[in-house]
Structure formats: C-alpha cells, structure tokens
Amino acid sequence: MNFKEKTVVVTGGSNGIGKQIIADFIGEGATVYNLDFIEPKEENRTELRFIKCDLRDANQIENAVEEIKKTSKAVDILVNNACFSNKGLLSRCDFKAFNDVLTVGITAPYLLTMGLMEIMPAGKSAIVNIASTRALMSQADTESYSAAKGGIVALTHAMSMSLSGRVRVNAISPGWIDTTGSSFSGADCSQHPAGRVGRPEDISRMVLFLVGEDANFITGENIVIDGGMSKQMIYHNDEGWEYKKPCHENNIQNNKIDT
Numbered sequence: 001m002n003f004k005e006k007t008v009v010v011t012g013g014s015n016g017i018g019k020q021i022i023a024d025f026i027g028e029g030a031t032v033y034n035l036d037f038i039e040p041k042e043e044n045r046t047e048l049r050f051i052k053c054d055l056r057d058a059n060q061i062e063n064a065v066e067e068i069k070k071t072s073k074a075v076d077i078l079v080n081n082a083c084f085s086n087k088g089l090l091s092r093c094d095f096k097a098f099n100d101v102l103t104v105g106i107t108a109p110y111l112l113t114m115g116l117m118e119i120m121p122a123g124k125s126a127i128v129n130i131a132s133t134r135a136l137m138s139q140a141d142t143e144s145y146s147a148a149k150g151g152i153v154a155l156t157h158a159m160s161m162s163l164s165g166r167v168r169v170n171a172i173s174p175g176w177i178d179t180t181g182s183s184f185s186g187a188d189c190s191q192h193p194a195g196r197v198g199r200p201e202d203i204s205r206m207v208l209f210l211v212g213e214d215a216n217f218i219t220g221e222n223i224v225i226d227g228g229m230s231k232q233m234i235y236h237n238d239e240g241w242e243y244k245k246p247c248h249e250n251n252i253q254n255n256k257i258d259t
C-alpha cells in the first residue's frame, strides 16, 4: 500500500500500538500527526508532526484541530487509538475518573471527527477507532474501560451512517497485544487458539488495510483481532480448563472491598 500524499492523524501515538501504526504509515510515505500528552522518544522525522494534547480536555482537542487545519489542507485518515483504564466498581472508580476514561475513549474521537470531517476528502477518507475485546466480554473491576470500549464500537457504526458516502468508519477490537517486546511461552501462548500473544503490527496491518482502497466496501464494522481468544468456549473440566472462584466474590460478600 502506498500512502504518499496522504495525511494521517493518530491519537496516542507516542507508545505501544499507536507508535507502530505511525511507523507503518510513515514507512508507506504518509505524513502523520501524533496527538498525545506524552512526547514520543524518537521524533526527528519530518513526516511526523507531534501535537501535545491531553484528550481529556475539550479546549486542547479544539486547539489541536486548529493546528492541523493551519498546517494541512486535508486529512485523509483519522485513527482514534488513545485510551486507558481507571478500573471500576471494586476500586471505587469515581465520577471524574470514570468520565476521564469515557472522554478519552469516546468523546475525543467524536470531537476529532467533528472537527476534521470538513477537511476529509469525500469518498476517499477513512476513520479507524481502536476498541477492545473488552467491549464484548469482561473481567471484574473494568467498568470504566469496558464502557469506553463498548461506546466506541457503537460510535463507530453511528458515525459510519452520518458520514456515509464521505468517510468510511470502522473499529478494530484487539485482544491481548504485548507492547513491551517481551517473549511468552506456555499457557500465555497456548490459551490463544492462534498459539501466541498479539503484537502491535497485528493491529497496525489491519489499520492500513481498512483505510486502503481494497477495503472500500467495509464500513461500520468492528474487526476482532485476538488470536481467536474470544471464540474459545470454556467449560469447567473440559479441554484442560479449570474454574477457580475469584477472590473478589468473597470480598464483596464479606463487605471487604478496598477503598
């Protein structure tokens, strides 16, 4: 794929999956804006434009949009990647902490889309939102993150309707993606039907496919990339799976939740 002459905006591109997405777009010739509140460590490439932006703050998002519009006539691709977790009920995640996750995970992608849509060339542009398999399944104490991820999946199909004919909008739901370069063995790998833990390039390759010409009949979709983990049927004592009662259940019954 060739992304020469294309301008791409990526959020949360200073680390992890976003950093890989940026490297792949630059490798294909694109000019990329990285909106993050942490400066990237290596940043001396002219194709990369860093805008410091805390996505919890609507004013900073507005300023970033203005800066992009001042320096580029068009944005062809928007990748809403940044997110984080403030846990949930068992950690007593409060009003502000909960809303901060929703703001970064849902409101910022909405505001960036609204701010940039008028300079996204009609019929040739695309948005990819990074969701999570946690939009579809959960562990305990993950409410802030799971709610944000469920929200971004719904926002994806809603925006694909509002922007139909102009901008294709899709989501990717990663499973466990190691962003530390660690090596894994044993159950960490074999619990994935694909036999390994995910890597950032598993996600970035799909981002580049979804925004390219070959995907021009795909919009409103959520693509799960998790090595098959969420397709695994789990029954106690079948196929080597064993259920153990989680300790948080005992703690709730005994009213012993940490505050």
Ligand SMILES: NC(=O)c1ccc[n+]([C@@H]2O[C@H](COP(=O)([O-])OP(=O)(O)OC[C@H]3O[C@@H](n4cnc5c(N)ncnc54)[C@H](O)[C@@H]3O)[C@@H](O)[C@H]2O)c1
Residues within 6 Å of the ligand: 011, 012, 013, 014, 015, 016, 017, 018, 035, 036, 037, 038, 053, 054, 055, 056, 081, 082, 083, 084, 104, 130, 131, 132, 133, 173, 174, 175, 176, 177, 178, 179
């Ligand atoms: N790594 C995984 O296993 C995994 C699994 C499912 C989904 N995801 C999703 O993939 C995306 C990237 O995850 P990652 O593992 O690379 O995360 P990461 O923590 O390594 O990187 C996230 C980036 O977002 C930035 N960011 C966080 N809050 C911000 C804010 N308020 N303003 C601006 N920037 C902010 C951080 O500075 C960081 O550079 C996230 O949406 C995450 O939820 C990751």
